[in-house]
Amino acid sequence: MGISVAGRTVLITGAAMGMGRLYAERAVREGAAHVVLWDRNAQALEATAADLRALGGSTVHPHALDVSSQEEVTAAAARVETEAGAPDVLINNAGIVRAKYFWEHTPADIDAVMQVNSLAPMQITRAFLPGMIARRTPARILNVASASGTLSVPKMSVYTASKWAMIGWSDSLRLELNQSGNGHIQVTTLIPSYIKTGMFAGARGPLMTPLMEPQYVVDRAWDALLEGKARLQLPWTVPLGSALRGLLPQPVWDVVAGRIFKVYQSMDHFTGREDIR
Numbered sequence: 660m661g662i663s664v665a666g667r668t669v670l671i672t673g674a675a676m677g678m679g680r681l682y683a684e685r686a687v688r689e690g691a692a693h694v695v696l697w698d699r700n701a702q703a704l705e706a707t708a709a710d711l712r713a714l715g716g717s718t719v720h721p722h723a724l725d726v727s728s729q730e731e732v733t734a735a736a737a738r739v740e741t742e743a744g745a746p747d748v749l750i751n752n753a754g755i756v757r758a759k760y761f762w763e764h765t766p767a768d769i770d771a772v773m774q775v776n777s778l779a780p781m782q783i784t785r786a787f788l789p790g791m792i793a794r795r796t797p798a799r800i801l802n803v804a805s806a807s808g809t810l811s812v813p814k815m816s817v818y819t820a821s822k823w824a825m826i827g828w829s830d831s832l833r834l835e836l837n838q839s840g841n842g843h844i845q846v847t848t849l850i851p852s853y854i855k856t857g858m859f860a861g862a863r864g865p866l867m868t869p870l871m872e873p874q875y876v877v878d879r880a881w882d883a884l885l886e887g888k889a890r891l892q893l894p895w896t897v898p899l900g901s902a903l904r905g906l907l908p909q910p911v912w913d914v915v916a917g918r919i920f921k922v923y924q925s926m927d928h929f930t931g932r933e934d935i936r
Contacts, residue, residue, distance in 0.1 A: 661886045662747075662797045665690035670739065670746040672726055672783065673753030675703035677856045678803075681877040682750050683707065687717045693743035695720045697735065697753070718743070726753050727774035729782055736786035745790030748884070750801045751780035761816040769817050776821035781828060791844055798844045801884040802829035806852040806897045810904060810916065813923050826850065833889055845887030849880045852897055853925070865920040868896045896920075 669686040673679040675698035686694045694717045698704045701723035708721040720742055724731040739746070755775045757768045780802055791798045807815050808822030826848055833846035853870045876893060883891040892898045900920065904912050916922040 660797075662799065663689065663885070664748055666692045667747035668693040668695065668743045668745070669748040669750070670695040670697065670787075671750040671752055672697045672779070674698050675700045675707050678854070678873050678877055679750075679752045680707050681873055682752060682881065683711055683719075684714070685877065685881050686748070687711050687714045687719070691717050691748075693718050693720060695722065695739055695743060695746065697722050697724060697726065699723060699725045726779040726783065727771065732779070732782050732786060736783070739787075740790065745787045745794060746798075747791075747796065748799045748801075749784065749787060749791075750803070750884070751783060752801075752803050753779065754803065754805075756815075756818050758814050758818070760814060764817055772817045772821050773824075776818070777824040777828070780825060784832070788844075792841050795843060799884050799887065800832075800844065800846045801849060801880060802846065803849045803851075803880075804829065806850055806892070806900070809850065809897070809901045810922055812925060830889070847880070847884045847888055848890050849876075849883070850890065850892040850897060851876055852894060865896065865900070865916075865922045865925060868894060868920075 664686055669683075669691045671679050671682045671686070671694075674683050674696035679696075679698070683694055683696055694711060696704055696708060696719065698721075704721045704723055708719045711717065711719045720739070722735045722738065724735045726732060753775060755772055757764060757772050784800060802825055804825040805818075805822040807819045808826045812819055829846055829848040833848075836842060836844050836846065851871065852865070852868050854873055854876055855870045856873050871893060879893060880891060892901075900916075900922065903915060907915060913923075917924070
């Protein structure tokens with residue numbers, strides 16, 4: 660059963676630009692009472708907040724923080740609870756990528772990717788869940804994963820690991836909430852292939868999988884989120900690839916993925932921005 664954000668509180672991480680900003684615009688246009696923006700880029704955050712305020716109708720709360728810092732997350736969550744209450748809609752959108760062979764990653768690379776892409780969504784959600792549970796009103800959580808969390812991709816080992824973790828945690832959380840009698844909170848896991856945000860500039864989508872437009876993905880994800888849909892995989896080749904990987908013997912899948920679908924070559928020409936939170 661779908662819900663509306665009208666009169667409610669929406670919190671988005673990685674909200675200063677890209678898809679995070681698009682989610683925020685959608686929230687304002689649909690009448691959210693409070694739109695909370697989390698991002699570490701303070702300058703871009705303030706610019707986005709000003710643009711959203713110009714749209715009118717919502718109180719916009721920009722908070723500059725690094726979501727990989729537990730201390731900063733805890734402090735920011737407390738401010739949100741005071742200013743707007745626990746969010747009715749939480750969108751864990753922030754993410755970063757490091758595209759290189761595993762042994763070329765520094766320890767700092769590994770920590771950053773796992774912290775931002777996997778641990779931060781868990782800690783942020785944990786900070787707000789008690790309030791969302793106690794309120795007993797319909798609530799939604801969108802966790803942004805990646806098709807890389809379903810298929811192995813060379814030069815993406817750490818990023819892929821972070822998104823596999825995101826998918827496993829997100830769907831387990833969905834089941835736990837339903838099992839414990841807290842089904843008023845529905846969790847949606849978004850699993851997209853490459854998107855034209857600049858984050859994956861130079862990446863080449865697998866066969867029949869062009870880079871998607873950000874607005875298209877946001878619109879589809881927004882609808883799935885409000886409907887409480889468990890999982891959204893975009894485009895159609897993502898669930899196909901997952902199914903084939905499960906059905907085919909590994910040597911056969913390696914040939915299909917490497918030579919036919921070109922999954923294993925998709926990051927060979929990567930030039931995108933590495934830090935987007």
